[in-house]
Amino acid sequence: MSEAQVREKLWARQKVWKAQQEAASAPSAGSSSAAMTPTKQNTPTRTSERSSGSRKSDAPSPSPKRSPGYTTKPSGGLPKKLGLGRIDDKGAGLGKKGKTAFATAYRSGEITQWLRVDQNGSVPKLAFATSPGDVPLDRCLPLCFTGLSEVCHPFCLLARQGAKQLLEAHPNAEDVVPTLLPSLVPSLRAALADKEPDVVEAAMDVVSPLAAVVGASLAPFLDRLLPPIARKAAGGPLARKALDALRAIEDHVPDSGAKIKSKVPAYR
Numbered sequence: 001m002s003e004a005q006v007r008e009k010l011w012a013r014q015k016v017w018k019a020q021q022e023a024a025s026a027p028s029a030g031s032s033s034a035a036m037t038p039t040k041q042n043t044p045t046r047t048s049e050r051s052s053g054s055r056k057s058d059a060p061s062p063s064p065k066r067s068p069g070y071t072t073k074p075s076g077g078l079p080k081k082l083g084l085g086r087i088d089d090k091g092a093g094l095g096k097k098g099k100t101a102f103a104t105a106y107r108s109g110e111i112t113q114w115l116r117v118d119q120n121g122s123v124p125k126l127a128f129a130t131s132p133g134d135v136p137l138d139r140c141l142p143l144c145f146t147g148l149s150e151v152c153h154p155f156c157l158l159a160r161q162g163a164k165q166l167l168e169a170h171p172n173a174e175d176v177v178p179t180l181l182p183s184l185v186p187s188l189r190a191a192l193a194d195k196e197p198d199v200v201e202a203a204m205d206v207v208s209p210l211a212a213v214v215g216a217s218l219a220p221f222l223d224r225l226l227p228p229i230a231r232k233a234a235g236g237p238l239a240r241k242a243l244d245a246l247r248a249i250e251d252h253v254p255d256s257g258a259k260i261k262s263k264v265p266a267y268r
Contacts, residue, residue, distance in 0.1 A: 177214055
């Protein structure tokens with residue numbers, strides 16, 4: 001075999017080998033290109049997901065679920081439970097609120113000479129602006145008794161707590177208060193017969209310290225005080241308060257038990 005023939009055979013074999021290599025490499029190239037295609041398609045998908053996520057975050061979040069009794073405003077019953085009365089947004093009871101001589105005296109600045117509201121604690125309470133002994137009992141106590149019928153803050157807080165604390169803390173209460181009964185009893189009776197339950201409850205709370213201070217001097221006024229107390233003692237949410245007031249009268253006013261039982265047959 002000549003040298004030229006050998007070269008031709010080698011060249012033919014080389015061509016066959018190349019064709020086999022190309023045939024073998026063709027599927028791998030196709031698969032790699034196919035693998036690259038999803039990657040290129042997924043990239044804009046992630047971008048769209050990011051953009052959609054940013055749009056979702058910009059949207060307002062839904063309001064949380066609230067209980068049926070939820071309100072964005074404070075409870076209207078809380079001030080009454082604390083003994084503050086009704087809280088008025090416009091002046092907290094000032095302005096046109098207040099129907100008694102106590103409210104008039106407060107607006108004029110007379111009450112604040114002796115009594116003020118202490119706001120330092122979590123719950124407002126009464127504070128004496130001067131020593132309790134320096135408070136003119138013959139002027140301030142009748143005003144506080146008329147203020148028992150108030151239902152707005154700060155009148156009711158000052159009147160209710162002022163009446164009790166003056167009876168308990170004033171050094172001359174036992175000497176002065178019995179002489180004031182003709183002016184105190186009508187206001188106390190009006191508060192006991194009031195339509196507002198919290199006013200009646202506040203009046204009940206004053207009966208016990210009043211009876212403890214005046215004692216037998218209260219006997220002539222029992223015919224005026226017992227009927228409204230007896231009506232509440234017959235039943236209802238204030239029955240216990242009424243019975244406590246009747247017991248205080250019986251304890252401090254001699255020979256009052258028979259008269260109480262005549263007004264309240266169920267009383268024992």
